[in-house]
Amino acid sequence: MFTRRDFLKTGSSMVALGGSVPLFLNRTAAQAPASDRPGGRDTILVVVQLTGGNDGLNTVIPFRDDAYNRARPTLRQPANQIHRINDDIGLHPAMNALHGLHQDNSLCIVQGVGYPNPSQSHFRSMDVWQAGSTARDLPEGWIGKALRNIPGAASFHLANNNESAPLALTGAPVRVPSIRSLEDFQLRVEASSNRDRQSLRSVIESTAAPSSASSGGLLDFVQRTAVNTFASSRRLEQLGRSYQPRVPYPNTPLGNHLRLAAQLIDGGLGARLFYTSLDNFDTHAAQALSHTNLLRTLSDAVSAFYRDMSARGHRDRVLVMTFSEFGRRVHENGSRGTDHGAAAPMFLVGGRVRNGLVGAHPSLTQLDQDNLRHHTDFRQVYAAILDRWLGVPSRQVLGQEFRPVDVFRA
Amino acid sequence: MPDKPEQPQIDPRTAWERYRPTDASPWDVKKVGHLYRRAAFGATMAELEEGLRAGPDRTVDLLLQGKPDRDNLLGVTAEMVLGIPAGAGGGQQATAWWLYRMMYAPHPLREKITLFWHNHFATSNRKVNNAGYMIGQYELMRRHAQGSFRTMLREMSTDPAMMVWLDTNQSQRNQPNENYARELMELFSLGINNYRRPGQRNYTEQDIRQAARAFTGLRLEGGRSGFRANQHDDGEKTVLGQTGRWRPADIVRICLEQESAPYFVAAKLFRFLVSETIPATPELLEPLARRFRESDYNFGEMLETVLRSNLFFSAQVYRSRVKPPVDFALEIVRGLQGRMGTTALVTVLEGLGQRPFYPPSVAGWDAGRAWLNGQTLLFRHNLALGLTSTTDDRFGRRTDPARLARDNNVRSDEEVVDFFLRLFLQNDVPANARNRLLEYARRAHNGPVPVYWSQRDAEEQRVRAICHLVLTLPEFQLS
Structure with a gap:
């Protein structure tokens, strides 16, 4: 397995560079990948984690299957309201916005995703997905490891209140910050008036300016880092003032997170990896209404983000990936909810994805302990994203070879 | 490099x-x-x-x-x-x-x-x-x-x-x-x-x-x-x-x-x-x-x-x-003779990249230049503000530069600037930096303040601001 140790041995010069290049700045020419290979278009990945175990069966629905209707006597969605992907499979009625992306050739649905001997513990299974590994100990995350290969790429955890950085982001050469708003990146001062504020900031900025030509020493390094940081911080501040979304975003926490991602991307700061989450998918009881709301929240926010990005010319640079730690039980329980399950679908949204379904819907009758069996390992999806989208050798991140799923257009 | x-x-x-x-x-x-x-x-x-x-x-x-x-x-x-x-x-x-x-x-x-x-x-x-x-x-x-x-x-x-x-x-x-x-x-x-x-x-x-x-x-x-x-x-x-x-x-x-x-x-x-x-x-x-x-x-x-x-x-x-993050935070609190709980610092230090008992791997922290990047530098400056201000809920009024200056009988702008420069940097900064701090103090002295501030409020605010500025000098990032 590729370990931190290997990295330190082989890549310490990259770490040093990553540390000295202020994160906000556009990547330097030396770090920018050639444009003819994956990652070359400064591709962007936004991961949306559906926390709690999303009911995949009521998200991407085999509405013609009698077994579906039998398994979900109270929770089944009426066939005439389902947004059809093909004659057998369709999206939950609340996901009209996401269906619109399908009509625009921008929605890929990978069905039946999971991993061998799936855990039904929220914590263990979430760790498995975030680490990209089923090993017993999972100290590092798949995105953190990927970042070692793209050390200049800025990355952000778009956090909910009091949410600390997820395992997925650990192991990065520079810690991935959790941010809630652009204000997190402002140089704050406590001032008695606006003029005082200006004057404080001007002292901080001017005393940080390097006094002479680069000495290469540590003080020079601090000064240059500071000067670049203040410039970026000012830029972000203006960004906050000048940015107007091209399409309205829903006023939900997820909508706000993705809007913030859009601001950061549009600011041209070299931001490439984003991680955010939507909680409350653990629908053990009376799930109909809450699940509908969650799917609408997801669908509306992702769709707004994608349309906003497209309108700004980033259509072919963005990829949104959704996942949940597991799906839910095929048969609903006695509380009009569903218990922890296994295989589930993943969504990939972007200008370069293969539109439509990838892989068959898992059988609703050939189950494993009442749960859907997976036919695609989630690491095959990660492998596709790493190898073909981010330009990071997936083997180094996943520790072994996984055959990438065909999710991108040629 | x-x-x-x-x-x-x-x-x-x-x-x-x-x-x-x-x-x-x-x-x-x-x-x-x-x-x-x-x-x-x-x-x-x-x-x-x-x-x-x-x-x-x-x-x-x-x-x-x-x-x-x-x-x-x-x-x-x-x-x-x-x-x-x-x-x-x-x-x-x-x-x-x-x-x-x-x-x-x-x-x-x-x-x-x-x-x-x-x-x-x-x-x-x-x-x-x-x-x-x-x-x-x-x-x-x-x-x-x-x-x-x-x-x-x-x-x-x-x-x-x-x-x-x-x-x-x-x-x-x-x-x-x-x-x-x-x-x-x-x-x-x-x-x-x-x-x-x-x-x-x-x-x-x-x-x-x-x-x-x-x-x-x-x-x-x-x-x-x-x-x-x-x-x-x-x-x-x-x-x-x-x-x-x-x-x-x-x-x-x-x-x-x-x-x-x-x-x-x-x-x-x-x-x-x-x-x-x-x-x-x-x-x-x-x-x-x-x-x-x-x-x-x-x-x-x-x-x-x-x-x-x-x-x-x-x-x-x-x-x-x-300067490692733990040193950065503790030097400020010790210098200001603050008496405070440390729970709020745990989260802050995680953001700065060094949370004791949680090293990133068995190889420990990379240290050196890896400590500083655009994010962590801003977070450091904002931590310095939190510790020198009295309005940050996380740290309260336990580390108050104005009180320390008062206890040390430090009064004029020049005395305040030199006191904090000596405390944190032993006055070893370019003359230019000291001049800018003095200029700031003069300007702040004559600037407007909110109408409900007393004379003392204004003075104390100036002391805290000067202390914050000292802690943002690039020399303070080094050890």
């Missing part, structure tokens, strides 16, 4: 000899500040002045021995441990608890060197998931922080946190887990390459596999390490050329017989205490490493040699490290 060696000529023969003040290199407040940054978590104004009067020998004595524990802080904090949940969930409190000791314990050097060992034996509660084990390992490292490296290394093999962290607890007789054996050699005692002959490896994969067999049979039983003979591979093992029915202590002994061992540890101490920019060449380390071996790995003696040395107090070494 490699650091240019600023003054490459260092004579290894005189580098480690005892520093004596000379006209060219007098004992001054800059050196007191330097010593307290490296060998403690910064100085208070009283400590600076006292150090200046006492001279280098007595100031180093004081740091090596610590002060009397008049407030029984060690006893009180030892009792506080009982209130920390031992299992999962105690992690935040454990970190806060150690930070509290670093900040207020009477023997800051000991806490600092324990932090050095924590970086050396870098164990994370992320995996151990047991605050009791983590604090137990802390106690082990603190016990031997200024003592025998040999004893510490031997005890580390059976430390519960380490056994979980590097899997000796899981190691089976028939399938020995190699994790601990590998890190023992690679990160704890030898390094991959021979220190004096870099092309030569210190050990082979075969050595690791054989050594791993010696560590089988260790088991955690009731929170303590035990030994199960029936799980131990009692056969002959050949490790680094020596054959025998080795057990854990034998492997430690064999490692410490290797040529690289004293150099490896000396180099780590060098980077931690002396410089991140001066290359730790074998020639430069040779006097330290030789003596370290001769003393049977008396680490305390090596530490003392370094702290009293010419090189330690030289111009090349001054400000040749990037």
Whole structure:
């Protein structure tokens, strides 16, 4: 397995560079990948984690299957309201916005995703997905490891209140910050008036300016880092003032997170990896209404983000990936909810994805302990994203070879 | 980007000899500040002045021995441990608890060197998931922080946190887990390459596999390490050329017989205490490493040699490290003589990249330039604001520069500027920086303030703002 140790041995010069290049700045020419290979278009990945175990069966629905209707006597969605992907499979009625992306050739649905001997513990299974590994100990995350290969790429955890950085982001050469708003990146001062504020900031900025030509020493390094940081911080501040979304975003926490991602991307700061989450998918009881709301929240926010990005010319640079730690039980329980399950679908949204379904819907009758069996390992999806989208050798991140799923257009 | 060696000529023969003040290199407040940054978590104004009067020998004595524990802080904090949940969930409190000791314990050097060992034996509660084990390992490292490296290394093999962290607890007789054996050699005692002959490896994969067999049979039983003979591979093992029915202590002994061992540890101490920019060449380390071996790995003696040395107090070494996040936060609180809880600092330090008990990997923190980037620098400035302002809910009014200035009878703008420059930077900043601070003070003096502010509110706000500005100077990011 590729370990931190290997990295330190082989890549310490990259770490040093990553540390000295202020994160906000556009990547330097030396770090920018050639444009003819994956990652070359400064591709962007936004991961949306559906926390709690999303009911995949009521998200991407085999509405013609009698077994579906039998398994979900109270929770089944009426066939005439389902947004059809093909004659057998369709999206939950609340996901009209996401269906619109399908009509625009921008929605890929990978069905039946999971991993061998799936855990039904929220914590263990979430760790498995975030680490990209089923090993017993999972100290590092798949995105953190990927970042070692793209050390200049800025990355952000778009956090909910009091949410600390997820395992997925650990192991990065520079810690991935959790941010809630652009204000997190402002140089704050406590001032008695606006003029005082200006004057404080001007002292901080001017005393940080390097006094002479680069000495290469540590003080020079601090000064240059500071000067670049203040410039970026000012830029972000203006960004906050000048940015107007091209399409309205829903006023939900997820909508706000993705809007913030859009601001950061549009600011041209070299931001490439984003991680955010939507909680409350653990629908053990009376799930109909809450699940509908969650799917609408997801669908509306992702769709707004994608349309906003497209309108700004980033259509072919963005990829949104959704996942949940597991799906839910095929048969609903006695509380009009569903218990922890296994295989589930993943969504990939972007200008370069293969539109439509990838892989068959898992059988609703050939189950494993009442749960859907997976036919695609989630690491095959990660492998596709790493190898073909981010330009990071997936083997180094996943520790072994996984055959990438065909999710991108040629 | 490699650091240019600023003054490459260092004579290894005189580098480690005892520093004596000379006209060219007098004992001054800059050196007191330097010593307290490296060998403690910064100085208070009283400590600076006292150090200046006492001279280098007595100031180093004081740091090596610590002060009397008049407030029984060690006893009180030892009792506080009982209130920390031992299992999962105690992690935040454990970190806060150690930070509290670093900040207020009477023997800051000991806490600092324990932090050095924590970086050396870098164990994370992320995996151990047991605050009791983590604090137990802390106690082990603190016990031997200024003592025998040999004893510490031997005890580390059976430390519960380490056994979980590097899997000796899981190691089976028939399938020995190699994790601990590998890190023992690679990160704890030898390094991959021979220190004096870099092309030569210190050990082979075969050595690791054989050594791993010696560590089988260790088991955690009731929170303590035990030994199960029936799980131990009692056969002959050949490790680094020596054959025998080795057990854990034998492997430690064999490692410490290797040529690289004293150099490896000396180099780590060098980077931690002396410089991140001066290359730790074998020639430069040779006097330290030789003596370290001769003393049977008396680490305390090596530490003392370094702290009293010419090189330690030289111009090349001054400000040749990037200040680590823990030092950054604690120097401010100590300098301002704040009395505050440390829980809020745990989250802040995570954002700054250094949360004790949670190193990023078994290799510890990268340190040096890796500490600073666009985000962490802003977070540092904003932390300095939080600690110097009285309106930040996380820290309250416990660290108030205005109160400190008042207590020290510091009044005019010029006095305020020079007071904080001396406290935190020993006045060693470009004249230009001082002028800008003075200009700011003058402007603020005449500027508008909210109508409901009293004269005193305005004055205190100005003092706090000046203190914040001092803490944002680039020189304050260095140690």
